[in-house]
Amino acid sequence: MTAPGGEPDDLQPTPSARHKSREQLADYLLDMGAALASYGCPSYRLEDVIRAVAEAEGYRAEPFALPTGLFLRVTPKEHTYDAVPEVHRMTRLSDWGVDLERLTLVDAIFNDVVDRRASIEQGRARIREVVKRPAAWSPALVWAATTVSAGAAAVFFRGTLVDILVASLVGAVVGASRVLLGRDPAQRLLSEFMGGLFAAMCAWLATLVWPSASPEVIVLAGAISLFPGMTFTTGLAEIAQKNLVSGGARLMESGVTLLLILFGVALVAGFQKISGGALPTPAVVRSGLGLPYQALALVVSSVAFGVLFQVPRRYMWTALVSGATGYAVTALAMRHIPEAPHVAAFCAALAVCILSNGLARLTNRPAQLFQLPGMILLVPGSFGFVSLGQLLAKKAEAGVQEAFTMALVGAALVIGVLVANVVLPARKLL
Secondary structure: OOOOOOHHHOOOOOOHHHHHHHHHHHHHHHHHHHHHHOOOOOOHHHHHHHHHHHOOOOEEEEEEEEOOOEEEEEOOOOOOOOOOOOOOOOEEEEOOOHHHHHHHHHHHHHHHHHHHHHHHHHHHHHHHHHHHHHOOOOHHHHHHHHHHHHHHHHHHHOOOHHHHHHHHHHHHHHHHHHHHHHOOOOHHHHHHHHHHHHHHHHHHHHHHHOOOOHHHHHHHHHHHHHHHHHHHHHHHHHHHHHOHHHHHHHHHHHHHHHHHHHHHHHHHHHHHHHOOOOOOOOOOOOOOOHHHHHHHHHHHHHHHHHHHHOOOOOHHHHHHHHHHHHHHHHHHHHOOOOOHHHHHHHHHHHHHHHHHHHHHHHHHOOOHHHHHHOOOOOOOHHHHHHHHHHHHHHHHHHHHHHHHHHHHHHHHHHHHHHHHHHHOOOOOOO
């Protein structure tokens, strides 16, 4: 027997979904999913959100999320595959990054739709407005944040005042080049290569002017905003969640990004050998600057990464709290077990994510809003770069050791996040 709507009685959607068609719901889920993916939502969380929203509307959704696209099928809850035509949607994602303000706004929109404070049509209209609105922090402030984050990273890498100055200069040029090259899709692919090239060139020139300068610190700190540490860690997390295709794609992306940066450095190193130089590799233990400089660098880097991640202004204080938590736990752990950076990473990730989940429960906002600014200080992107540099310098043993350390630290971060979600789960999917 067939109902007036054209679907068999046993395949009718639940009462909460009868006011809308599956086509409308599929379009809405596609818009919502594409926005979340573009603003930094991992694939496994994105799929969970889509399934939960469809369930609340009385349907079943089967999403397949990738870093570059989203595939979606919407069916009635009791689907028999041959009784009702399937509703399929897909979209291509050409731009993605981290924009925590927009992520938070989209989260509020789909929660309003689920709670019946807004219709699906109103939700789609609001999502389009979010996509069109300007970023919370202007390009000039993003450039300034890239500059000062490079200088702060030089402090964390135990550089001198000269290293901080030169690294900040490199960060300024890297930030400007990303804006200029980002206007053309073909030129945008060169941003990592050009960043590594300029960082190595500045390191080389700095050693000619100031022999005490540390070229490895300048290269690592100056190009810190290019390192794909967060992409690598997200890829590991997605693989741990059995999102193998998406996780593998992110790991490959992070590996290629490191190779592009390294080739820029290697190109300069090739010319440098003519004058008797060599590729910058960490070879000495530096004492670094004192605690006041470390504290200042922590504040500056936390605010800078908050700007780079487009944290809403009223929640910028959480970037400071999250960054300070990760730094303090890492410093404490490394003081007692300096030979085990993976243990420090696990403890720091656990502390940051428990704090983030607690703030998410208190504010009813996505946990990622509070988690990412603290986690970015922990991700092992520099280990991967140093590993490739050692291999390029034909120091296979040291290179493999650095690569193993990067993998171990990345795994420690992922396990820390998973444990924190069990100890104190956030009430929201994001």
